[in-house]
Amino acid sequence: MTALSDVLAAAKRDDRFALIGGLTVGCPSVDLSIDAMLAMVEGGCDVIEVCVPYSDPVMDGPTIQAADEIALRNGVSMTDALRAAKAASDAGAAVVLMTYWNMVERYGVERFAADLAATGCSGVITPDLIPEEAAEWTAAADKHDLDKIFLVAPSSTDARIASTAVASRGFVYATAVMGVTGPRETVSDAAEILVRRTRESGVDIPVCVGLGVSNREQAATIGAYADGVIVASAFVRKLLDHPDATGVDAIRALAQELAPAR
Numbered sequence: 001m002t003a004l005s006d007v008l009a010a011a012k013r014d015d016r017f018a019l020i021g022g023l024t025v026g027c028p029s030v031d032l033s034i035d036a037m038l039a040m041v042e043g044g045c046d047v048i049e050v051c052v053p054y055s056d057p058v059m060d061g062p063t064i065q066a067a068d069e070i071a072l073r074n075g076v077s078m079t080d081a082l083r084a085a086k087a088a089s090d091a092g093a094a095v096v097l098m099t100y101w102n103m104v105e106r107y108g109v110e111r112f113a114a115d116l117a118a119t120g121c122s123g124v125i126t127p128d129l130i131p132e133e134a135a136e137w138t139a140a141a142d143k144h145d146l147d148k149i150f151l152v153a154p155s156s157t158d159a160r161i162a163s164t165a166v167a168s169r170g171f172v173y174a175t176a177v178m179g180v181t182g183p184r185e186t187v188s189d190a191a192e193i194l195v196r197r198t199r200e201s202g203v204d205i206p207v208c209v210g211l212g213v214s215n216r217e218q219a220a221t222i223g224a225y226a227d228g229v230i231v232a233s234a235f236v237r238k239l240l241d242h243p244d245a246t247g248v249d250a251i252r253a254l255a256q257e258l259a260p261a262r
Contacts, residue, residue, distance in 0.1 A: 002147050003094040004122035004170045007046045008206045008227055016260040017223030020208060022049030022098060022232030023251075024064060025081045026071030028243035033071075034087045036239055036251045041093045043255025044262075048088040049125065049232060052081045052099040059127045059175075061212075063233040066240060078107045082119050089120030096149060096170070098125040104137070113140035123147025123170045131167035138167070151175050152198055154190050165203035171228060172198055176211045192225050219258045231258060 011018040021040040025033050037048050053071035057064060081097060089095045097116060104112050104126075116124070123146045129137065131150055141148050147170025152161050154176065165172050176191030191209050198207045208228030213219050219229045238250040 002122035002145065002170065003089070003120070004047060004096060004147055007094040008171060008208075011046060012206075012227065014262070016262070017219075017226060018046040018208070018228040019044060019219070019255070019259050020047040020049055020096075020228050020230040021045035021235055021255060021258075022051050022230065023235050023239070024051045024053055024067035024071055025084045026053055026074050026076030027067035027236070027239060028070060029074060030076060030080045030084070032243070032248065033239070034084050035245075036235070036248045037084060037088045037093075038091050039248045039252035040235065040255045041088065041091045043252040044259025045093060045255050047094045047096060047228070049230065050081055050085045050088060050095060050097050050121070051232065052078060052097060052103055054100045054103060057100065061233060063236050063240065067236045070240075078103055078112070082115055082121075085116065085121040086119035095119070095121045096123050096125055096147070097121055098127070101126055101129040101137075109136050109140050110143075113137075113144040113146060117144040117146055121146070123149055125149040125151075125173055127151055127173075131164055134167070141169075147171075149173050152194065154194055156194075158197065158201070161198050162201040162203065165198060165201045165205055168205055171206040171208045173230070174198060174207050174209045174226070176209050191222055195226050213258070216257050220260070223260060229258070 053068040085095050149170050150164045150168045151173045174194045176194050195207045206227035209222050209226040210230035213231045214234040222229050239247040
């Protein structure tokens with residue numbers, strides 16, 4: 001059992017959803033992004049998703065792409081992401097890293113797993129890695145007791161959902177809209193259908209939804225049927241608009257707004 005599993009189990013016992021807040025490391029600077037992650041913990045985020053900047057984030061929308069560009073211009077590396085993960089873990093949050101697979105291969109899969117485990121991070125979201133191609137990662141993650149978080153989408157077949165759920169540990173990431181990530185004006189029923197289909201796979205694992213949530217009403221709507229609500233673009237936007245202590249305060253306030261009653 002990782003800290004992530006403990007947090008999700010506790011939220012379920014309390015009859016609430018877990019709030020998972022994501023932020024790009026290094027935008028506008030590594031230190032300020034870490035300060036913002038700590039503010040997210042203070043504001044009520046149960047889990048911090050430490051997003052590693054990447055030069056070709058094909059599954060992310062314009063907000064995160066903009067943050068990635070700033071971070072990469074700042075020379076942010078996987079080492080910085082590991083430092084951020086440790087800081088968030090030391091602050092008492094469960095932590096997951098979100099990274100495109102090429103970054104892990106460049107770092108070295110075994111080295112990455114060992115170094116990540118040493119930070120107290122629970123596991124990794126790998127948006128562009130499917131279970132069938134993840135043998136090396138699965139072996140390294142299992143060796144170092146890290147959760148493997150794979151993605152399902154509305155286009156996934158029932159067989160694909162089942163195989164992904166079996167391969168995952170920690171939670172299954174339900175990307176409940178087709179296309180790239182980013183804030184949404186409304187919440188469609190695609191998310192609820194996808195969560196139901198994942199649970200009907202017969203695999204007993206939490207299902208957390210990423211759907212461009214940006215306000216309390218949207219979070220509550222999704223949290224009524226999902227185990228966790230994942231929010232990233234809305235947090236990132238606060239630092240893009242105010243790349244200073246004001247942005248950190250805005251992030252804390254947004255976490256307080258989104259977090260369910262305890």
